[in-house]
Amino acid sequence: MNEFNVTITAEQKGKRIDKVLADSFDQFSRSQIQHLIAECNxxxxxxxxxxxxxxxxxxxxxxxxxxxxxxxxxxxxxxLDIVYEDADVLVVNKPRGMVVHPAPGHTSGTLVNGLMHHCNDLSGINGVIRPGIVHRIDKDTSGLLMVAKNDKAHESLVDQLKAKTTKRVYHAIVHGVISHDTGTIDAPIGRDTDDRQAMTVTEKNSRDAVTHFQVIERFKNHTHVNCELETGRTHQIRVHMKYIGYPIMADPKYGPRKKTTYPISGQALHAAVLGFVHPRTGEEMRFEAPLPEDMKACLEQLKRENG
Structure with a gap:
């Protein structure tokens, strides 16, 4: 049993407890808080x-x-494609289609299964289901993840995520031609009341979410962009790009319903750049992962269609 304690400040007075606690602790969603309340925890x-x-x-x-x-x-x-490893941290380039951690009914083939084979010194803060896992990316998103190999490193990396000092840049191919070169999407994200498996931009039961984007290349009907996370909400880039009218190519949840004709299975989204301060040495660490072959093939097809 893990115990967490907090004392309410004057600024928080009058707010619902589930919202206050979800905002105060990154490891708990509002629904998790509500469940803990219902269970008298x-x-x-x-x-x-x-x-x-x-x-x-x-x-x-x-x-x-x-x-x-x-x-x-x-x-x-x-x-596993291990990009970097030392006694404290590990950086892995996750392939598209791989789930990050096990869940009931899905206990094999996950990143955690692979990490447990690769090394036996992962942090235990997130328990037996998510050893070493500091943050996640979706099953059908490829790219870089940082993993903690001890509890001290885990706490440092989580603190950096909370302080918004980590660097997380994604490459995406989106539907539509974005006319402006750069932009910032500042729109809160919460659970979609019509689809509990989806997220949406909403003022109700939401958390702040900020994504910065920059156009890399424009095509006839698509745009290649990079998206930098300032916050890290569930499905953030996918939800934000849909919100401004440029959903991600081949996204089965937030993109067009018609089946894609491009050579990719799952959303065209890749965590390409990851940066953080090393928990022990204080050194600025930065890693890059090249685009996966399926996204490269999509871009080549888009260039051919451009003529």
Whole structure:
């Protein structure tokens, strides 16, 4: 059982407890907070409350997070593309189609299965299901992920994510021709009330989300862009690009419903650049991963169509 404690400030007074706690702790979503409240794992001044409780200044809140469900996770030789590794951190280039961590009913073939075969010194902060995992990218997004090999490194990397000092740049191919060279999308993201498996731009039950984009190349009906994350919400780039009218190519959830004619399975999105400060040495680290072959093939086809 993990325990977290927080005292409410004057600025937070009058806000719903589920929103305050979701905003205060990056490891908890608002739905997770609501579930913990329903299970009486959150107390205010020693007493359980409901999700709509409005916090008061100096409220002492305790969160008790149960241990994650034990899953039998087998180490597998998945021939991971390890870009960098030392005693504290590891950077891996995840292929499209690979899930980051196991879940009930899906316990093999994940990045975690491969990491457990590759090394036996991963941080334990996220429990047995997500050892070493500091952040995630979607199954059908390829690219760079940082992994912590001990708890001290894990805490440092998480703090950098919270402070928005990490550098995360993605390459994307989107539908439509973006006329302006650069832009910033500042639009809050929350769960789509019509589709609980999707996210959307909304003011309701949402968290702030900021994406910066820059055009790399324009085609007849598409644009190649890079997108830099200032925040890291679920499906952020996919949701933001759809929101401004330029959904990502071959995105089955947020893109056009018709089947793509381009040689790619899953959204044309790749985590190309990753930067952070090394937890032990303080050195500025920066890594780049080339575009996967399927995205290269898409770009070549777009160039041919341009004539």
């Amino acid at each position: 959150i107390e205010v001044n020693g007493d359980p409350v409901k999700s709509n409780y409005k916090v008061q200044e100096n409220d002492a809140i305790t969160i008790e997070e149960p241990e994650p469900e034990e899953l039998e996770i087998t180490a597998e030789d998945l021939n």
